[in-house]
Amino acid sequence: MEANKMKAVVVTGYGSPEVIKLKEVDLPHPKPNEVLVKIYASSATRADSMMRTGKPYLGRLFLGLNKPKHSIPGTGFSGEVVATGNAVSYFKTGDLVFGETTTNFSTNAQYVAVPHDGVILHKPENLSHEEATAYCDGHLTSFNFLKNVGQLLPGQKVLINGAAGSLGTSAIQLAKYMGAEVTGVCSNRNVGLVKSLGADHVIDYTQNDFTKGKERYDLIYDTVGKSSFGRAKNALAKNGLYLTPVLKFSALFQMLIMSLFGKKKARFEATGMKKAQALRIDLFTLIDIFKEGKLKTVIDRQFPLEKVAQAHAYIDTGHKKGNVIININH
DSSP states (O other), X not given: OOTTEEEEEEEOSSSSGGGEEEEEEEOOOOOTTEEEEEEEEEEEOXXXXXXXXXXXXXXXXXXXXXXXXSOSOOOXXXXXXXXXXXXXXXXXXXXXXXXXXXXXXXXXXXXXXXXXXXXXXXXXXXXXHHHHXXXXXXXXXXXXXXXXXXXXXXXXXXXXXXXXXXXXXXXXXXXXXXXXXXXXXXXXXXXXXXXXXXXXXEEETTTOOGGGSSOOEEEEEESSOOSOHHHHGGGEEEEXXXXXXXXXXXXXXXXXXXXXXXXXXXXXXXXXXXXXXXXXXXXXXXXXXXXXXXXXXXXXXXXXXGGHHHHHHHHHTTOOOBEEEEEOOO
């Protein structure tokens, strides 16, 4: 491999995992305000699947109309600073760091250039690279939804749909940390995992439909978008809130209508679209919770860089537990 080249996964166009190819591409050179990170581990998430498929089509407004404008998938990363721009003072060569590139993707590669004032922090010594790279998917997104969007209060009842996934496994722990009574929805094979993370109650969706039950919840966090506000609103308390990070036109329409009528509300938010400073503050808080021993990262499977297509195929099954990690230089 040439000195100014690196290995990276490239999405050649919208489609199935077969559009993912391992290629040699130009090594990024850090701008004055950037650091160059040698990536030890990066993430593969449902957001990457959306980037690869271009679905829902509404997402192409910011992903690219005909093909991804950022061809290398992956947002989470953890690794080592190997070069810095001349305007960088907070980070130095040799620092171990982690973070995410938000809508710029590009971390399923051997190196990535990141703004020094972006979503990037020094990695705690007792946090592995594999755990760190997943922080900005499950943990950061769920913290934003529960704390900032949902404004969760102690004693409230929370239902987490998709409780065994990346966002769900994080949300259980964070909701319990915030003092909520937590109900997790998952398949029978994941009931033990969901209970082990602290869920007070577990609903096996193959046996029971939470939208038809008698229990009412102050907040429903649908991490997988498998339900809808229309279906779930009967399970909401009088002033309940339905939250989802899954982009759907129907959800956006329902939010618009219900913002005008009714006390029950629905909210969608793309956490990665928030300002880097706000995300960094939340990430610092999450690290504090981790240091208290109250937050752990569930890792399902790990793949090498050359098998990212297989990682996407696994994510597409809809059966992953926790996070999928891509091992690169580590």
